[in-house]
Amino acid sequence: MRPETLQPLFRSLHTIKGVGDKLAALLTRFFGAPEGQEAIVLDILMHMPSGVVDRxxxxxxxxxxxxxxxxxxxxxxxxxxxxxxxxxxxxxxxxxxxxxxxxxxxxxxxxxxxxxxxxxxxxxxxxxxxxxxxxxxxxxxxxxxxxxxxxxxxPLVEPVYPLTNGLSSKALAKLVRQAVDTIPELPEWIGGSTVAQRKWPSFAQSMRMVHLPENPADDEIFAPARQRLAYDEYLAGQITLQLVRSSMVSVRGTSRIFTGEVTAKVSSLLPFTLTEGQNAALGEIMADLAAPERMSRLLQGDVGSGKTVVALMAMAAMAESGAQSALMAPTELLASQHFRTIKPICDAAGLGCALLTGKMPAAERRKILAGLADGSIHIAVGTHALFQSDIDFKDLGLTVVDEQHRFGVHQRLALSEKGRHTDLLVMTATPIPRTLVLTHFGDMDVSVLREKPKGRQPIDTAVMSINDYDRVVGRLVARLGEGAQAYWVCPLVEESETLEVVSAEDRFAELQKVFGDQVALVHGRMSAAAKQEVMNRFKANEIKLLVATTVIEVGVDVPNATIMIIEHSERFGLAQLHQLRGRVGRGSQRSACLLLYKDPLSETARARLETIKSTEDGFVIAERDLELRGQGDILGTRQSGMPGYRLAVPDVHRHLLEFAHDDAKALLQRNPALSGDEGEAARTLLYLFRKDLAIPLIRAG
Structure with a gap:
């Protein structure tokens, strides 16, 4: 139960003098209150000023x-x-x-x-x-x-707030004053020495200084009050992640024992030797699997760094120890691609491997379910459909999840329930800057693959105006005539499904006039089967040019495709451009990526295109991306409900995240049950930042 002292902050804004139905509804929309709930007093406090007027x-x-x-x-x-x-x-x-x-x-x-x-x-x-x-x-x-x-x-020093249509700064200032007056006396959750050393005011004082400043300096983004509040927000997030970790890891795992036979066999069947990075990551994973605690590990690797092979070796080791593995991908297209990649190796190594999708014939499905239940299938590949209630594994030991950022903390928890002692390995092809790793995956250990497998070719990247369209098409005619294959990617036009297709279709219609039946179209509104059919024809080299929306962003592997043309490249984020470019350069031929843009270019767009042109290192690109557009978009926050920050400004307060991470870890090692005064203060903090999800995870004793 939420502490009684906090009730005044969780009251609906309706209870504040001067707030009627219309204003309450406006504020509920503006503050993005959860579905079916109204905005509360706390929302006003968490709405930070963007500047200050000095009168x-x-x-x-x-x-x-x-x-x-x-x-x-x-x-x-x-x-x-x-x-x-x-x-x-x-x-x-x-x-x-x-x-x-x-x-x-x-x-x-x-x-x-x-x-x-x-x-x-x-x-x-x-x-x-x-x-x-x-x-x-x-x-x-x-x-x-x-x-x-x-x-x-x-007000001689007046904070300026972001507003919305229908909300005046005078009306908001009035609400802020009332909200600040309702802040109760709260226990201090930061250690006394830390507060003294950093000269930080209390939470209530910090809120007062930010919202009712006596001095413009109180409201600076790096002032003690703002730093304190940013740290509080980070700390709440990090305690939550540590609780998630302890709840996943504390359920005893199984110490796996490996014979080395199956992994040696799989290794001998690979057409290449593992890189140093792959071997190091595999070593970390094997150590985790052999330990009695459950593994919770993030495998970060750039496009084409060979994550799938590392996962396959881990799954082979699991089979040696007598347990099964599940490899989960975000789409059926990707699941079937993983399956095609690993199935021949599994067959040759004597491992049972099956693909489970939502659209398979009932008889085939029954056969696979029986194989999972009797243990003859060692590796199951599929989408999240692998975790439907009618699917029973004989002994699921390892879950591998591909493409992390659609897979938040809630999903990690839900997944760990399915196999009682399942180890978890999550792979992401989005190189994530250190700050974001802590923010979103502070509960996981991290392995990083930095080098590309041997034989991968560099990609020549050029930037051109769409005005050179005829020249580009002329060059493409020549290259396809020499046997090359190419992608032509069109962006989402606005955020609209219907428009997205039109722009790809328009380009397809134009290119059809030149390339006839050598060109095909694939986009997000086609059925999975239709998409797969086009991809198979492209892979078989029956189609030379594939016009696509960003559905090909992740995981599509056609080694003969060596040309990537991205139209309206100014509309894409850095991570997306980097992912798309990674679709080529997968074979032995030298590859090229052409970024077409439409004038006029904004400063940010120009900086993005310059960055992509100058480096292929995904980690450098990710750091630059963080600078250029802030943290939310990099992980696809919009589609995954990742925590955005209200008080912390990641660019400015980044250094505080490391402190918060270490402090949260130390707190839970010292006091895992969050008991006594210290524990009560920490729980208060979790409620304040609405991390109620974490409260039931606190271990008793």
């Missing part, structure tokens, strides 16, 4: 300069409303102090409110930006007009 400059009119924001104490002299029937003429108010004169200007000011706010003969404080008109100083639509005795209500 502390209180001078005389004579010392107020152009474009400065000032707060003036004015004597109101007279009003000059617009003439009848001329509403476009502004209402002017003339005022003075001892140092000079000024005009206050209001457009379309109906209803006499200006006269009420600025009565002739009285004094008012007015705050706004100075500009000039006809040589005279003026403030157009002052931000604040305050009676002299109510000067304290004028």
């Amino acid at each position: 502390r400059r209180q001078v005389g009119i004579g010392e107020a300069y152009l474009n400065q924001i000032v707060t003036l104490k004015l004597h109101i002299d007279r009003h000059q409303p617009p003439p009848q029937g001329k509403p476009h003429v502004p209402h002017r108010v003339f005022a003075h102090d001892e140092t000079g004169d000024i005009n206050l200007v209001f457009f379309r000011a109906q209803g006499g409110w200006v006269e009420k706010a600025l009565p002739v003969g009285e004094e008012r404080f007015v705050s706004g930006k100075i500009d000039f008109f006809n040589g005279e100083k003026q403030i157009t639509h002052p931000d604040y007009i305050v009676e002299v005795e109510k000067f304290d209500s004028l």
